[in-house]
Amino acid sequence: MSKARILDPSESYTFSKYAELAYDSADIxxxxxxxxxxxxxxxxxxLPIDPQPLRIELEENLILVDPVSEIARREALIFPILKTICKFSQVPLKIEYPVRVSNWLKGTFDYFIPTQQNLLVIEAKNADLARGFTQLAVELIALDQWTDSTVPRLYGTVTTGDIWKFGMFERxxxxxxxxxxxxGVPRDLDLVLSTLFGITLS
Incomplete structure (x- = not known):
């Protein structure tokens, strides 16, 4: 007996919509x-850089800014980390990057670093990592179909700014x-940085 479909073939779904669906991630x-x-x-x-200057900057940001809103977390925590990665790697940082593959796979990547691995970074809406990961997984599926890259794996991470969780798509x-x-950031900044560098420089 086949399972009933949970996505409507006649409907259109943006990436962010998947974070709002009440279905299990595996079913989606x-x-x-x-x-x-x-x-x-x-x-x-x-880890090709000394993380200490960035750690000091993030700690200063957390003292100055209460990261309760998404924009505050983005400005105080996420952007400084990704800027550090892109500046060293000499690659652009695409923000709110629009992509359309199909009616089920369309929307904007929160952050997109276009290297050989094409790293995706998703800001977890309402600080919900579980639902944010569902969105990340769907965006990795979209990236798989959209990119010309032939690498066997694609990587992404979902973050609240102070918490980071990684994912990988075996194509x-x-x-x-x-x-x-x-x-956690700034506690595990070395690990977060070394993973982001490991992906973008591989």
Whole structure:
């Protein structure tokens, strides 16, 4: 007996809409023929800079700004980290980058770093990492179909600014891997930075 479809073929869905759906993430991804697996991911690691200046900047930002709103978290925590990655790697940082693959796969990537790996960074709406990861997974599926890159894996992360969770899409196998670990900033800044650098410089 086949399961009933949860996405309406006649409806249009933006990326952010998936974070609002009340369905299980695995069921949503199954609509695209993709499997969701949770595990402790072994992510690429590379730390070519001294993280201390950035750590000081983030700590100063947290003293000055109460990151209760999404815009505050974006300005005080997310942007400084991604700016550091892109400045060193000498690649642009695309913000609110529009993409359309189909009526089910369209919208804007919050942050998109166009390297060989094409890293996606999603800001978790309402600081909800679980629903934010659903959105990230769907955007990785869209990126897989949209990009000309032939790398076997695509990476992304969902963040509230102070908490980061990574994901990986194995393109051939059609599996999205969700890291069971989360990383706090500024506490785990070295790990967050080394993972972001590891992905963008690989």
């Amino acid at each position: 991804l199954a609509e695209f023929g993709v499997t969701l697996k949770s595990s402790s991911l072994q992510l690429p690691q590379k 051939q196998e059609k599996i999205v891997h969700k890291d069971i670990n989360t990383y």
